[in-house]
Structures are given as C-alpha cells and as structure tokens.
Amino acid sequence: MTVNPAMVLLAKSKVIKTEPLDQKDAKWATLVKTTYTDPNGVERTWESGERLTRPEGSDIDGVGILAILQDPSKPDEPLRILLQKQWRPPVNAIVIEVPAGLIDPKESAETCAIRELKEETGYVGEVITDGFGVSPVMFNDPGFCNTNLRMIHLTVNLSHPSNRNPVPELEDNEFIETFSVPLKDLWSECQKFEKQGFAIDARVGTLAEGVECARRWNLG
Template sequence: MASSNKSKILKTEPLDNKDAKWATLVKTTYTDPEGVERTWESGERLTRPKGSDIDGVGVVAILQDPAKPDDAPRVLLQKQWRPPVNATVIEVPAGLIDPKESAETCAIRELKEETGYIGKVVDGGFGVSPVMFNDPGFCNTNLRMIHLTVDMSDPANRNPQPELEDNEFIETFSVPLKDLWAECRRFEQEGYAIDARVGTLAEGVEVARRWKLV
C-alpha cells in the first residue's frame, strides 16, 4: 500500500453549491433571546439517509484476547491523509451510515471494511453513545460512537484483510489504551494531526487516571 504521506494538494478553489456532492454551505436566519434577527453561516451534509438521525459512526474498537486476561487492552487506530487539513490524521475507524442501517450494523461493517477485524458491540448499554455533534458552531454533522470488542483469539481476527475502496489509503495499528494520551502527544510532535474523537477518548482516559475515577 502506498504511504498516505505521499499525498499532496494540487490546488484549492471555491466550490459552487450546485456542484457539491457531500456538503454545502447554508445561511440561517434566526432570532436571538432578545428578539434580534441574526444570520449564521454553516456547513450542511448532503449524505444523511432519509429517516436517519445521524450521518455516520465512529468506532472505538478494543483488542482483547480472552486467553490472556492480564494483557493490557489495546485500542485500534488508523493513519489517513485528509485533504482539508493537509496532514495525515490519527483516527478511529469511522464511516457514513447506509439507508435503513442501524448504528451498530454500520460500525461492524465499517470496522470490517477498513481494518479486516470482526467486532462485537459492547453489552450493558455502553455499546452506543448519545448522538454527538462534531463542530455544531460550523456544521450539522453528527454521529454516534460505537464501542466494540475484537476477540483476538478468533481465527478470523488473526490475519485481518481490509476491503478498502480505491480512494482509501488507510494504515491500521493499535496502541495500549492506557497510553493513548502520551501516544497522541508523540504523534503531534511527529507532525500528525489528531482527530477530535481520538483526542477526546485519550483525554477521558487520562482524566480518569489522574482523578482516580476507576
């Protein structure tokens, strides 16, 4: 697979809304709490299926081997170059939801397609997050985070083979979940961009550790 670091931007130019396939800009007119009329410019996705409450999912996939209960759990991450930030980004697996597809089904499908791993949704009400908005001051894009476990003792997960599309160049790897904050700092120093979902997960783990919440 070609390294995503070899990607480069050739040009950037304005996009007419009539030519947009994935997202567009809108101007919203509203009144504030004092009745003053104001306007707001924002982005709007064009891909949300009819009847769906989300655009897509992010996947927190934890690699575990039941035969090795003392091993530290590892979280699955990806490196993927992203044109909007002109950088290789440290991300979790993610993707857009298909029509009439549940968030859980979408997450299992995207994990298999992007990484080759087969995951299972975490039981007990923690498997599916509330709807989260990525940047509500700028765009209406939203998602649910789906929490999966990957059984590393399953023969299907010993030699995972991703099913990438021809425009996807994704490098999959894992790090110990407990070290995610330090790993994010290291990746930043090496010139990588950190996806907010990864950074927030890392911050949550570090907050729990420092304030002894678990």
C-alpha cells in the same frame, strides 16, 4: 527498519490546489445561511456547513468506532485501542483517527459500525451489550456544521479465527494504515504523534483526555 507500504503511500499525498466550490457541484456538503432570532428577539444570520449524504429517516450521518482489542488467552496484556492513519485533504496532513464511516439507508448504527470496521481494518467486532455499546448523538463541530454521529463501542476477540489474519476491504480511493496502542497510554501517544507532525482527530483526542482524566483523578 521495516518500511510500511501504507505509510509510503500516505506520505505521497498532497494538495494540488484549493478553489471555491459552486454549490450546484457539491456532492457531499454545502454551505447554508440560517436566519434566526436571539434571546432578545434580534434577527441574526449564521453561516454553516451541511452534509448532503444523511439517509432519509436517519438521525445521524455516520458512526465513529471505539474498538478495543482483547485476547482472552493473554489476560495480563494491556487492552489496546484500534487506530488509523489517513491523509485528509482539508487539513493537508495524515490524521490519527478511530475507524469511522457514513451510515447506509435503513442501517442501524451498530450494523454500520460492524460493517465499517470489517471493511476498513479486516477485524470482526462485537458491540458491547451492557448499555455502553452506543453513545448519544454527538455533533462534531456544532458552531460550524450539522454533521453528527454516534460512537459505537466494540470489542475485538483476537483469539477468534476471523481476527487472526485481518484483511481490509478498502475502496480504491482509501489509503489507510491500521495500528493499535495501549488504551492506558493514549494521551501520551497523542502527544508523540503531534510532535511527529500528525494531526489528531477530535474523537481520538477526546478519548485520550477521558482516559487521562480517569487516571489522574482515580475515577472508576
């Protein structure tokens, strides 16, 4: 059995301690208290998280990437979705995710997705151009925080020379294992991952639900 070096590193990660964060020390996110009136005019308050990294003039914090691997020389092979395993401190677990990243100042969502995919996986992708390439703005957990993103839908041509030997360009604090599974099996794969102790990112879970709904009710 071949041991994956990335998984060995991920398995070594662990939470040492958790403590309150003084807001003056926050670099990535902070807590805010919002005062508002409900439909009956009653004044109420709401505690929530707020990102500190959204570039000025941008309507999103970042992107999630739905990358579909295709090999034109093998048209009968099932389409595969590109996924990642990454340990996340807030949940103290290795999470099954799609590639994703924060947007840079004056960067379009499409450019951000192509850049992040290359950096995190080594693959060069192309944005789908038939109107399905860019999702509406999506809020990850609107009852808790204002973090949002657009899902960018890419195809990766495996027969292209740039994608034959992909090499990630990870930062020194990034430890990511990239892999793929058949898109049609995403729901059952998520069930397997959960049983193995992995956490499932909501974007992956939602994609899996969509695929399974389309299969069960013959949508198309």
